[in-house]
Amino acid sequence: MGVASNNKRILLNTFYLYGRMLLLMLVSLFTVREIFNALGVVDYGLYNVVAGIVVLFSFLSNTMLGASQRFFSYDIGKNDIVKLKRTFSVTLSIYFFIAFVVLILAETLGVWFLNHKMNIPENRLYASNWVYQFSIISFIVSILTIPYTALLVAHEKLKFYAYLGILEAILKLLIVYLLLIVAMDRLILYGGLLLGVTLINSLIYFLICKKKFPESNYSFIWDKEYFKELLSFSGWNLFGAFAGVLNNQGINILLNMFFGAVLNSARAIAIQINSVLNLFVSNLMLSVRPQITKYYAQDDRNNMLKLVFQSSKIGFYLLTFLSIPILLNAELIIKLWLGNVQEYVVLFVRITILTTLIDSISYPLMTAAQATGNVKRYQIIVGGFLLLNVPVTYTFYKIGYPPEYGLYVIMVTSTICLFFRLVLLKSLISLPILTFAKEVLLRCLLVFTFVSLPLLYFKNYFSDNVIGLFSFSFVAILFSIFIILLMGLSSDEKNILINVVKSKILKKV
Numbered sequence: 268m269g270v271a272s273n274n275k276r277i278l279l280n281t282f283y284l285y286g287r288m289l290l291l292m293l294v295s296l297f298t299v300r301e302i303f304n305a306l307g308v309v310d311y312g313l314y315n316v317v318a319g320i321v322v323l324f325s326f327l328s329n330t331m332l333g334a335s336q337r338f339f340s341y342d343i344g345k346n347d348i349v350k351l352k353r354t355f356s357v358t359l360s361i362y363f364f365i366a367f368v369v370l371i372l373a374e375t376l377g378v379w380f381l382n383h384k385m386n387i388p389e390n391r392l393y394a395s396n397w398v399y400q401f402s403i404i405s406f407i408v409s410i411l412t413i414p415y416t417a418l419l420v421a422h423e424k425l426k427f428y429a430y431l432g433i434l435e436a437i438l439k440l441l442i443v444y445l446l447l448i449v450a451m452d453r454l455i456l457y458g459g460l461l462l463g464v465t466l467i468n469s470l471i472y473f474l475i476c477k478k479k480f481p482e483s484n485y486s487f488i489w490d491k492e493y494f495k496e497l498l499s500f501s502g503w504n505l506f507g508a509f510a511g512v513l514n515n516q517g518i519n520i521l522l523n524m525f526f527g528a529v530l531n532s533a534r535a536i537a538i539q540i541n542s543v544l545n546l547f548v549s550n551l552m553l554s555v556r557p558q559i560t561k562y563y564a565q566d567d568r569n570n571m572l573k574l575v576f577q578s579s580k581i582g583f584y585l586l587t588f589l590s591i592p593i594l595l596n597a598e599l600i601i602k603l604w605l606g607n608v609q610e611y612v613v614l615f616v617r618i619t620i621l622t623t624l625i626d627s628i629s630y631p632l633m634t635a636a637q638a639t640g641n642v643k644r645y646q647i648i649v650g651g652f653l654l655l656n657v658p659v660t661y662t663f664y665k666i667g668y669p670p671e672y673g674l675y676v677i678m679v680t681s682t683i684c685l686f687f688r689l690v691l692l693k694s695l696i697s698l699p700i701l702t703f704a705k706e707v708l709l710r711c712l713l714v715f716t717f718v719s720l721p722l723l724y725f726k727n728y729f730s731d732n733v734i735g736l737f738s739f740s741f742v743a744i745l746f747s748i749f750i751i752l753l754m755g756l757s758s759d760e761k762n763i764l765i766n767v768v769k770s771k772i773l774k775k776v
Contacts, residue, residue: 304606305446306453335414337637339421340557344564352482357494359414359485366410373403386523391454398458405465412469415476418483421557431471438464507642507650514680517657518673525664530611534674536601537615541623544590548582548627556634563638568696571638575631575698576707577760582627583711584755588747590620591719592740595726599736611670618674625681628711632688635696645691649684656680706757714755718747 335358342351377399381387387395442460446453476483522530555578562571593600597613636645660673692698722743729735752761 305443306457335417336421336556337560337640339418340560341564341638341640343421343557344561348482352484353488353490355414355418355482356486356488357490358417359411360487361494362410362414366407369410370403370407373406377403384524385520386527388528394452394454397452397455401458401462405462408465408469412472415472415483418476418480419472422480431468434471435464435468438467507646507653510650510653514653514656514677518660518677521657521660521664521673522670526670529609530670533609533611534615534619536605536609536612537619540593540600540616541619544586544593544620545623545627547585547589548623548630551578551582551585552630552634555631559631559634560638563635563696571635571696572698575635576703578631579628579703579707580710580755582630583624584714584747584751586620586624586627587711587715587718588744588751590624591722591747592736592743594620594719595723595743596736596739599731603733603736614671615674618671618678622674622678622681624715625678625685628707629681629685629688632685632692632698635692635698636688639695641695645688645695648691649687652684652687653680710755714747714750717754718743718750722746 335354338354338358339351342348342354378396381395381399382392385395442457442464445460446456449456519531519534522534555574559571559574559578562568562574594617597616598608601608601612601616636642656676660676663672663676664670689698689700689703693700722739725742726739729739
């Protein structure tokens with residue numbers, strides 16, 4: 268299958284995913300506000316930090332998702348269907364074991380930590396334990412669903428993934444409605460309803476794969492060498508993923524221990540806003556990740572590197588023209604959205620978005636490293652550095668530094684890890700660092716600088732209300748696109764874009 272056909276598939280899948288994303292974004296903006304108002308500041312913060320304990324275990328599922336998809340895409344790239352079936356069955360067997368280990372850890376260490384170390388009001392401890400149990404079940408179900416999700420993505424059948432987004436949006440709206448009409452503890456009800464959404468989504472993924480992909484029919488296969496290969500790859504990714512999750516969720520726990528649930532609520536709002544923006548990059552990566560792995564499997568390094576470069580830039584640009592209006596109008600947006608502005612929310616939002624802008628450049632680099640299968644040295648260096656975040660943040664908080672320093676630590680670490688990844692990928696896939704610095708890093712820096720500084724100056728000319736916000740956002744997006752076209756794209760990329768636009772216009776004429 269040719270490069271042109273692959274690019275067409277990437278564009279089509281991106282179209283499906285962005286349609287899904289826009290729907291979820293609109294629903295999320297509404298539901299987060301209503302859920303925040305229904306639960307209140309304390310309960311909303313408690314839900315996010317209590318569920319966050321279980322998320323600490325999610326490094327297992329995220330690791331295995333990357334491992335599963337990498338091996339599935341590799342087998343598909345080699346057109347080896349027999350091996351693909353074996354890979355799926357071996358992977359699912361490993362998932363059953365992981366689910367059992369997580370269950371034991373969560374019901375022992377996790378329960379002890381929740382009840383003896385967390386800063387939870389005594390009258391909300393009962394409800395928090397219910398939420399924790401719901402979260403454990405949800406996580407176990409999600410673990411066993413991941414091989415099916417990875418298979419769907421590896422086959423690039425992302426329209427089904429997009430359709431499930433419509434269902435997810437409907438279920439989220441239903442949750443808001445039930446929170447308002449059902450007479451029971453709303454924190455417990457919220458946790459139970461989210462578990463229900465997980466169960467429904469998981470069942471649908473299972474049924475789709477059973478119908479579409481014969482290799483998803485599980486049979487127990489004992490292959491010592493293949494188990495060893497998968498576990499070795501996953502083991503080192505496990506270390507790196509643990510470091511990444513601890514990097515984020517560990518800060519939540521430290522915020523709770525030193526500053527209480529109100530600060531957890533402030534960070535939860537920042538993460539919700541950032542998650543909506545991050546959908547743009549994650550959807551792009553869902554489209555390009557299988558192709559990066561398949562190019563590696565086919566030993567097509569030129570197209571692999573080209574796709575890594577382009578997706579790093581495009582991911583950053585997508586975030587830039589959407590995040591600038593939020594960065595410059597964070598206080599007004601939160602006030603219009605939630606009705607009040609908590610202390611630290613605006614600062615948390617800005618730091619979190621800036622960190623995600625840095626990470627967006629790294630996502631394709633992570634995928635390229637995963638594609639090689641040779642991740643031991645990569646994970647030791649990058650993961651080892653990420654592990655420093657929690658002790659460093661703990662030290663800052665212990666000696667009296669304010670809450671935002673934990674987020675500053677994450678941002679600095681993300682920047683350093685970006686450069687570590689470049690050095691490591693030079694040896695893994697011969698990535699040209701100077702070319703990447705010139706074509707990606709420099710262009711991204713120029714685009715962000717030449718977009719943000721003029722808009723920061725002209726922001727004062729717009730009214731501080733809804734009309735002013737929409738007017739400024741419209742101008743900011745148009746100006747961002749202009750700067751991206753002017754200095755963000757290479758001449759070849761501009762020519763490709765012009766040809767695509769021309770073909771679309773001629774097609775309609």
